[in-house]
Amino acid sequence: MQQKILSLLKENARIGLDVISRRTGLDEAAAAAEIKKLEESGIIRGYTAILNENADNSPRVKAVIEVKVTPKREGGFDQVARRIANYPEVTDLMLVSGSFDLLLTVQGNSLNEVANFVAAKLATIDGVISTSTGFMLKKYKESGRIMEDNDEYERLKICP
Secondary structure, X not given: OHHHHHHHHHHOOOOOHHHHHHHHOOOHHHHHHHHHHHHHOOOOOOOXXXXXXXXXXXXXXXXXXXXXXXXXXXXXXXXXXXXXXXXXXXXEEEEOOOOOOEXXXXXXXXXXXXXXXXXXXXXXXXXXXXXXXXXXXXXXXXXXXXXXXXXXXXXXXXXX
């Protein structure tokens, strides 16, 4: 039942208890209790809205930063990751496999602000070997949602 409720909330976090109740077969009180249990256990960490930042002309700048790290003897990558996670500029942080170790999403008011974060804060952390920054230019899809309302379908050309 938890998986069904989580699936419904992931699709639409504003879904009403009445709808959850109908789709799961639980009464509203039981559905509310199940959601509260998921929140208290930390499975549900919060609720967010998916914003079309392409449309709001926000001056905010976002960057994706790849970070190579020397893992610590007693904490692996976790010590460095916890330190990085404490910076308010960092909106997302993941340990990944591949040619780098950590993947960050960073937000600032300007290119210069993000660059200063990388140079003055991120690169100076003990254990950070190198960084590679890519600035986000346009977002096409987020959390399974296409960001543009363009319904036109254009078939890909096979030859010019």
